[in-house]
Amino acid sequence: MEISINKNQVARICLILASVILLFFGILHLHGTFFSTDLYPSDLGLIEKLKTATIQMDESGIIWKLWIGFNAMFSVGLIFIGSVNLYLSTKHFEFIRGNNPILTLTICSNIFFVWIGNRYMISDFAISMAIPLIFFAIGYLIIQLKRLTT
Template sequence: MNKIARISILLASSTLLFFGLLHLHGTFFSTDLHPQSLDLTARLKSSHIQMDVSGNLWKLWIGFNAMFSAGLIFIGSINLYLSAKHFQILSDRPFIGLLTIATNVFFVWIGYQYMINAFVLSMSVPLLLFVIGFVLIPGKPRISNEK
């Protein structure tokens, strides 16, 4: 079970890392995340939020996408590193797995509520793999200090 758990977490982590890098590329090096309407892009570049006029909607759009990319890259990288080099840490500390799963559940929910179907699917795959991996990590017997 430990080997299957590790492989599942490695696959999930690699998937998140891949989508984070893909999203970063789409944010800065392509027009994939740009509106189809050039008029809308121009309006976003000239529209500001009420909180601060320096926050135009276009820069905020790019910034939020870049931060989301960084989050995916971080979660994927840290779990990839831990599952590849320090699997015992993941085995001994279920909080990391629970936080990873909770974050991925949030990604799927956000995708379902506000984004495109391809995003929901791309976040559901690593979520499923993380759940399988972290569930299959064998529990460590607890030693009682009571006498």
């Protein structure tokens, strides 16, 4: 009995998994930004200082509001990247399979997320971004290898 593996299906599953993971972490981060204190400093006195401190560029730029805003924008970015790739992977796989720039930009974005996570953030974040990166890279490599062999 011979088991036949459809490489397109494996690539598609990898892209779907990676997209779902990004979407999940984007939603989780958005929840952490607006509906919990997970992203708050442990020093509660520091929060009060951040609510009155401003940036030098513009005194209307209050550090605490900027912190919330940057986290919200990051969340929406993850949700967007995950949603677009999920939609394309499930509904228009042939398009994404034949369109290298989309997957290349997605992989580059994930590489940047992992780098930022390692350099400036917590290790859990870097790991949570490395997992979809691996799945996107595997899917991309399968697509490229299949293209070379056909």
